[in-house]
Amino acid sequence: METVKTDILVIGAGSGGLSVAAGAVQMGADVTLLEGHKMGGDCLNYGCVPSKALLHAGHADMDWQQAHDHVRSTIATIEPHDSVERFEGLGVRVISEFGAFISPTEVQAGSTKITARRIVIATGSSPFVPPIPGLDTVPFETNETIFDLVEKPDHLLIIGGGPIGMEMAQAHRRLGCDVTVIEGMTALGRDDTEAAEIVKAAMRDQGIAIEENAMAAEIRGQAGAIEIAAKDGRVFKGSHLLMAVGRQPNIDRLNLNVAGIDHDRSGIKVDASLKTSNRKVYAIGDVNGGMQFTHAAGYQAGVIIRSALFGLPAKARADHIPWATYTDPELAQIGLTEAQARKQYGDKLEVARFDYAGNDRAIATGHITGFVKVMVVKGRPVGATIVGHQAGEHINLWALVIVNKLKMSAVAGMVSPYPSLGEVNKRAAGAYFSPRLFDSKGVKRVVGLVQRWLP
Structure with missing residues (x-):
């Protein structure tokens, strides 16, 4: 030895x-x-990398074989680094x-x-594979096997409406599969409710069935013909099953x-x-x-x-860690959601908001669905929610602000190139200051006095 x-x-x-x-x-x-x-672990081989590659493949109108070739090529390109x-x-x-x-x-x-x-x-x-009656007799996929499917599913059933389930639902729908998401509680239930509803509405418009409050009670059938019976009596039928209920x-x-x-x-x-x-x-x-x-x-x-x-003291924190769900539209979060912030701060909380529909680049490119919402206490953000095109990119700014404990004035003072989608963040900061500047009698009184004395 x-x-x-x-x-x-x-x-x-x-x-x-x-x-x-x-x-x-x-x-x-x-x-x-x-x-x-x-x-490289789960992220490279079964998680972040292949899932985002498959989502891109669906968006790029690749066929099933091209999509899976793209997934394997993406992993192979990154593998040497790990x-x-x-x-x-x-x-x-x-x-x-x-x-x-x-x-x-x-x-x-x-x-x-x-x-x-x-x-x-x-x-x-x-x-995590829950002990649902019948599951041990029916073939199913997880995120560790779904990327190896040789043939395209006719109808993919997904148990679990979290980020993994919702991303895979959209990817497979775009690749031509019928898809039903079965969630025992609320899909995207850990995210801001208002933002999650926008994502779910968009996915339903794309032809994805999202069945909520549908706790699976029994699974039966065989490869190509699978049935999921919910506790409330609903029955969902499909050809393939993906388990995406957690880790x-x-x-x-x-x-x-x-x-x-x-x-x-x-x-x-x-x-x-x-x-x-x-x-x-x-x-x-x-x-x-x-x-x-x-x-x-x-x-x-x-x-x-x-x-x-x-040998130095070091402690981990979590309030500055962002996350994103890469559906279309994307959903990103850092810090507290509005509901969490209201519970923690009560009347001290202010919510600044700006809708994508007010952004000229969003209008020009047809991406007007979504909003930025920032939870602010005494001038400092304690959380931010973004739903919309490239939300996962735009949340980076708020990650920088929160980790460095910057105030909203730092974002308001930033100059964004015009026209850019990233300007939605600056406009959200502007929305925080607007009532203080434009609705303030004190500010108007000062401006009036100054104007009288200026030559």
């Missing part, structure tokens, strides 16, 4: 793990990385095995025993009890510094049960590097 001693042991080569490994080794640490499956060869070239020791704790500071990976000063668990998550942390292989690491079914428990109950072990990304976004894992990697490499 080979024995390895290392400064930093990273378990899992998804976005978070790769960010820690690359950052730590380039700063002089001895780094060992374990990955028993695919480098490859074993690249990380070994950086100086990382890469072991292509799964890891399991054999003591609080030791991990077994195949025939190798690794002792580490600090350990980072970044094993991510996998599709579960990848912790079963880790032997966490041996390492004294607290966990439950939602993931590994961490404190604000992302440390587990074993103070030499961190957990980042999906596996710690927090925000399940690639960019959140990347951000957490930076927090850990500060702590593990330099």
Whole structure:
């Protein structure tokens, strides 16, 4: 058996793990990385990358084969950046095995025993498959298999109306499939209600059936002829089934009890510094049960590097982490939604808003559906919602504002090129100040006095 001693042991080569490994080794640490499956993790192979490639393919009017060729080509183009060869070239020791704790500071990976000063668990998550009666006898897809379908589904049934389900619904509809989304509660239920309704209305106009409050009670049938019976008696029929009801942390292989690491079914428990109950072990990304976004894992990697490499205090925050659903129109959010902000701040909250329909570029290009809504307390944004064309791009500005705790005046003072869609953000800031300037008797009185005295 080979024995390895290392400064930093990273378990899992998804976005978070790769960010820690690359950052730590380039700063002089001895780094060992374990990955028993695919480098790049879920995001590259089954999530963000292939889903956005498929959405683009549908928008570009590709046929089924062209679309799937585009997905594979996209993954292949990005793969070298996440490859074993690249990380070994950086100086990382890469072991292509799964890891399991054999003591609080030791991990077994195949025939190798690794002792580490600090350990980072970044094993991510996998599709959650609920125990719906009959599901064990019916073929179904998850995000890990849907991109490998050889033949186009005639009618795709999707259980789950979250971001994954809604994005896949639109992608497959644009590729010529009939699609029904079956959601036990409310589709896009974690997002701003008003914004979510705009997305759902657009998708229904595109021919996608979205069935809400339809809790699946039984699944029956066979390949090509599947039925889903809801608890209220509704029955939905289709040829293929995609399960998109959420994620579960990848912790079963880790032997966490041996390492004294607290966990439950939602993931590994961490404190604000992302440390587990074993103070030499961190957990980042999906596996710690927090925000399940690639960019959140990347951000957490930076927090850990500060702590593990330099011994400096570092705490993770979540209020400045944006997210987006890449439907058409797109839906993006950072910080508090309007409902959350009203609950937290009450009468102190002001909501600034600007509709896409008032933007000249949106009018010129036919993208007038949507709005920007900013939740403001004492002049500072505490959240922003954008629904509309390229919302995922426009939310970047509010991410910059919120992380740096800037005021609305910083956005109002920005000059946007004309005509640009990005001007919707500046106009939203303008909407915040307009009542203060144009409806203020004090301002009008001052202007009147100044005008009398000016030569």
